[in-house]
Amino acid sequence: MKQPQGDFPLDMEKHGSMSAMNLDDSEPLDPFGNGLMHSNNHKLVDSDFFNSFEDDFDDFDIKFSLRSWPPPSSSSFTLGLRHEI
Amino acid sequence: METVEAAVAQIQALSGSIEDVSHLNGLLKQSEDSLRLKSTVLSPYLDQLDPSTHSLGYLYFLEAFTSTPIIKERANEVVALTIRFINSCTAAQIHLAPDKFVSVCKRLKEQVMWLETPIRGVAALLTAIRKLQPCTEQLTSLHPDFVLLCVLSKSYKTGLHLLEDDIFEIDQPKDLFLYSYYGSMICIGLKRFQKALELLHNVFTAPMHNLNAIAVEAYKKYILVSLIHRGQFSAAFPKYTSSVTQRNLKNYTQLYLDLASNYSNGKISELETFVQSNKEKFDHDNNFGLVKQVVSSMSKRNIQRLTQTYLTLSLQDIANTVQLKSAKEAEMHVLQMIQDGEIYATINQKDGMVRFLEDHEQYKTCEMIEHIDSSIRRIMDLSRKLTAIDDSMSCDPLYLAKVGRERTRFEFDDIDTAKFCI
Numbered sequence: 001m002k003q004p005q006g007d008f009p010l011d012m013e014k015h016g017s018m019s020a021m022n023l024d025d026s027e028p029l030d031p032f033g034n035g036l037m038h039s040n041n042h043k044l045v046d047s048d049f050f051n052s053f054e055d056d057f058d059d060f061d062i063k064f065s066l067r068s069w070p071p072p073s074s075s076s077f078t079l080g081l082r083h084e085i
Numbered sequence: 086m087e088t089v090e091a092a093v094a095q096i097q098a099l100s101g102s103i104e105d106v107s108h109l110n111g112l113l114k115q116s117e118d119s120l121r122l123k124s125t126v127l128s129p130y131l132d133q134l135d136p137s138t139h140s141l142g143y144l145y146f147l148e149a150f151t152s153t154p155i156i157k158e159r160a161n162e163v164v165a166l167t168i169r170f171i172n173s174c175t176a177a178q179i180h181l182a183p184d185k186f187v188s189v190c191k192r193l194k195e196q197v198m199w200l201e202t203p204i205r206g207v208a209a210l211l212t213a214i215r216k217l218q219p220c221t222e223q224l225t226s227l228h229p230d231f232v233l234l235c236v237l238s239k240s241y242k243t244g245l246h247l248l249e250d251d252i253f254e255i256d257q258p259k260d261l262f263l264y265s266y267y268g269s270m271i272c273i274g275l276k277r278f279q280k281a282l283e284l285l286h287n288v289f290t291a292p293m294h295n296l297n298a299i300a301v302e303a304y305k306k307y308i309l310v311s312l313i314h315r316g317q318f319s320a321a322f323p324k325y326t327s328s329v330t331q332r333n334l335k336n337y338t339q340l341y342l343d344l345a346s347n348y349s350n351g352k353i354s355e356l357e358t359f360v361q362s363n364k365e366k367f368d369h370d371n372n373f374g375l376v377k378q379v380v381s382s383m384s385k386r387n388i389q390r391l392t393q394t395y396l397t398l399s400l401q402d403i404a405n406t407v408q409l410k411s412a413k414e415a416e417m418h419v420l421q422m423i424q425d426g427e428i429y430a431t432i433n434q435k436d437g438m439v440r441f442l443e444d445h446e447q448y449k450t451c452e453m454i455e456h457i458d459s460s461i462r463r464i465m466d467l468s469r470k471l472t473a474i475d476d477s478m479s480c481d482p483l484y485l486a487k488v489g490r491e492r493t494r495f496e497f498d499d500i501d502t503a504k505f506c507i
Contacts, residue, residue, distance in 0.1 A: 044298035044337075046259060051302060051371070053236060057273055058374030 089123055092116060093133050096142025103177070106141055110181045113145045120149035136170040140178035143170060148185040151192045160196050167193045168209040176216040186217060187226055194230040204238035207231070211247065222253040229263035236270050244271040248280070253470065262288050262299040269306060273375070276425075278314035282307065289334060290326045300330060301337045302370070308341040309375040316386045318345040340366055344379065353383050353408045384409060384418055385427060392428050392441040400437045412437060 092113070099109035113120075120127065127150040134143045147170055155163050167189060179186045190213045197206040210231040217225050228247070235244030248268045255261050265284040272281035288303035311318040320342060322331050335342060340363060347359045360367070360376055367373040387407040391398060400412035400419070409415050419439055422428045429442040446453070478484050 044301060045293075045295045046262070047298040049263060049299050050233065053270070053371055055368070055371045055374045056239070058377050 089120075089127065089130055092120070092142070092146075093130050096134060096139050100139045100142060100178075106178055106181065109141060113142065113182075117145070117149070120145060121152055124149045124151075124153045131166065136173040137175060140170075140174040141181055144174065144179055144182055144185050144189065148189050151189060155196070157199075160200055164193060164196050164200065164205060167196075168205070171209045171213045171216075174216065179216060183217060186213070190227050191230060194234060197234065198237070203234040204240060206234045207238055207240050207243055210234060211243065214247070220254075221250045224252045224255045224260055224264060226257060226260050229260055229267055232264055232267040232271065236267050236274075239274070241271045241274045244268070245275060245277070248272070248284075251467075258291060258293070259299075261291060262297060262303075266299050266303050266306075269303070269310075273306070273310060278310050281310050282314065285310065289330055290323055292327050293329060294327075296329055296333045296337075301334065304334055304338050305341045305370060305372060306375065308338065308345050309372060309379055312345060312348050312379045313375070313382045316382065317349065320345070344376070348379065348383060351383070351387075353380065353387070356380055356383060381418075385422055388415075388418060388422060389428060392430070395441060397438050397440045400432070400439060403439060 095109060095112060099105040099112075127146050131143065131146055131150070134146065136143045147167065151163060151167070171190065171193070174186075190210060193206050193209060197203050210227055214225055214227050214231055217227060231247060232244050235241065248271060252261075252264075265287045269281040269284040269288075272278070272284060285303045285307040288297075289300040289307065291300070293300065308318050320335070322334075344356075344359065344363075347356050350356075357380060360380055364373060367376045384407050388403060391403065391406065398406075400415045403419065404410070404412050404415040407415065407418075409418065416432065416437075419428070419430060419432060423430055429444055431440045431442065432438070433440070448457075
């Protein structure tokens with residue numbers, strides 16, 4: 001049965017999802033391509049990329065200027081509930 | 086061109102019109118090897134050339150001059166020379182020898198890193214990218230170098246400016262991996278966690294034949310940023326992730342997956358114990374700072390949950406409930422969360438009480454309307470782009486062969502019918 005051209009993109013989507021991005025499985029591996037094949041399977045490609053940064057993302061030492069306040073006693077607190085229990 | 090003097094004369098004579106410069110390019114290509122052999126004596130001849138008017142010739146000389154190792158005492162001079170050239174050169178001329186221009190810029194990056202002054206290369210590399218790019222949608226091989234220097238010099242806002250360009254054209258996958266990975270670090274530094282997640286996601290979901298170390302490191306940071314920003318992490322890969330990534334990535338990132346699993350239990354003391362016992366490994370990955378943010382984020386999540394139950398609560402009770410060390414630490418967290426817009430609250434420092442408020446955003450300010458409008462426009466542009474890409478792919482023979490469909494042949498009397506069915 002001939003299918004109208006208008007349905008063609010929709011069919012592509014339906015069948016496209018069944019054969020998803022299996023580039024690695026269906027295409028032959030290129031040992032001299034962008035990702036070099038190593039005899040040791042555990043070695044990662046581009047393992048020598050520059051990644052020696054200072055660990056700069058520790059912001060735990062942020063200091064706030066706090067006005068002194070008297071700490072409340074452990075037995076006194078006011079509980080305001082949002083919803084009635 | 087047998088002598089350097091002859092080459093200089095040719096450059097000075099043939100840098101006028103586009104035709105002359107194209108002809109000059111041909112002559113200089115033939116003299117590449119001899120220029121390289123004379124690299125050590127080229128420096129004085131650069132003074133006879135104008136980097137703006139004689140950009141192409143200057144480029145050939147500079148590339149040959151910097152192709153040999155330079156002693157540290159001269160490195161500052163070479164860096165200054167290169168920066169001056171990048172700022173002055175004419176884009177139309179350097180487009181005739183883009184590979185050489187890229188080589189010169191990459192050497193600038195290496196030299197400023199060697200001199201431990203990465204900030205010196207930041208502005209120049211941004212200028213170089215703008216001169217090299219045919220359009221802002223093109224990722225060049227200088228993009229990752231620029232972003233790297235921004236990270237090293239902590240020029241986060243300058244880096245973010247480039248990261249805001251939408252990229253649709255890529256030549257080398259490795260450029261995308263590095264650009265996105267380094268770019269995510271800029272976003273993390275600026276606490277633009279959502280954008281960081283998008284960039285990291287691009288790395289580990291990109292097509293690849295073999296597992297890439299950059300993807301592994303990106304995935305580690307992705308897990309951490311996901312916990313910080315969303316308070317949760319899903320280990321499921323999108324279906325478009327390559328199968329080699331889906332099969333192997335978790336083998337290299339198990340520690341981080343265990344951290345995420347620990348986080349999901351919601352017990353901060355257990356999380357802290359896990360983090361401390363694996364501190365060395367996180368340090369080795371330079372991720373311990375982010376891991377500490379993960380621990381801190383659990384406290385934030387727990388405080389956020391309190392806002393759904395209580396109208397007011399004392400800082401001491403917040404500290405007790407969320408397992409913080411003291412009321413002062415609770416105050417620090419609450420203040421930071423108020424500042425970041427994560428909760429709406431006021432603190433009465435007289436009695437140490439926190440009052441939780443409702444979100445006052447009504448989404449009707451001019452700023453909000455502009456934000457929504459700009460987002461809609463961006464989505465519409467993206468939609469047009471995707472439609473164009475989809476149309477292009479639908480006609481690509483390789484793509485059609487892969488999905489196993491053949492174009493339907495229409496008989497003559499079906500053509501009109503097909504036209505009206507679209």
